[in-house]
Amino acid sequence: MAGDHVLTMRNVPKADGRFGGSAAKTRFLVVPDGAKEPLASHEVGRKSWFDGLRDAFPPDAQGGRSGHLLAYVHGYNNSPRNVLDRHRLLVRALRKAGWDGVLLSFDWPSEGTTIQYMEDRREVRGVAERLVTDLILPFVKYRESDCDVNVSLIAHSMGGYLVREAFLDADDTRVIAESNWSIGQVVFVGADVSSSCFRVGTRDSRCFERHCARFTNYFTPQDAALKVSNMKRMGLAPRVGRVGLPNESTSRFVDVDCARRFVKIDERSWKDQGGFGEFSHSWYFGDAVFAQDLAYTLLGDIDRNYIPTRVRRSDDDLELIPAA
Secondary structure: OOOEEEEEEEOOOOOOOOOOOOOEEEEEEEEOOOOOOOEEHHOOHHHHHHHHHHHHEEEEOOOEEEEEEEEEEOOOOOOHHHHHHHHHHHHHHHHHOOOOOOEEEEOOOOOOOOOHHHHHHHHHHHHOOOHHHHHHHHHHHHOOOOEEEEEEEEEEEEHHHHHHHHHHHHOOOOOHOOOOOEEEEEEEEEEOEEEHHHHOHHHHHHHHHHHHHEEEEEEEOOHHHOOOHHHHOOOOOOEEHHHHOOOOOOOEEEEEEEEHOOOOOOHHHHHOOOOOHHHHHHHHOHHHHHHHHHHHHHHHOOOOOOOOOOOOOOOEEEEOOOOO
């Protein structure tokens, strides 16, 4: 099924079919290539949506299907059009980097004002479980049949908080917990989650260890959107997207320091390539080096310590190479 696959939980407040900023039922969209934004008219049936994703993976001689599926979870203050634009930007960048998988977007409602920031965090808790029930679990069932798809997640900003809440809620729900679900990679990019959550032995750490094969955290110390002094963030602990993982994190979690790469990027050129949003927080999307590193990570063919877009510092930490 041609088009961009989007799973959305936004309401449709007006007759024009445009999505709003409040939570509603889950809708499965296939957005035509020429469309500027997702609309209610792009909705298809749940089965048709999943079948369309499955059919994007060509069958082998025995009729089975395999490949890589990546679900993008956006952050705070993203309109449906923003989500679609970044979806397409990510597809182009990963294609150029040699990744041949399929991307879908998980679109949750966010209002997008400073005053509503904490309200949006509460909104996240209300829709988080659907990331597992409406997306991950159906692909677990596909893997049990003839579609051995490797499902991964990439979450930006508050999208990381949504993924965290989804994983924790799933473990608290008996029916979901008993399904014994897991995915391949979880990738956090500028994630709006407390760094301390990922200390060895915490509930969060154990939960991610149970449900993903690898966890990769890209962080930028210069990320102005995640600084504690930001007015809308007052009182929040240092975020993993700005300070990285704690020293006491499990060996299955990987930190990639992007500080030196960030300072080499020209903001005007980045915007010309389709980048948008707060530069220090969103520069990853549109940068070729980040896209190449992400492609290597998702494919999983190279050990994390030998990915060629990374260097190892004297303190043994990994960082993204400063220049292409």
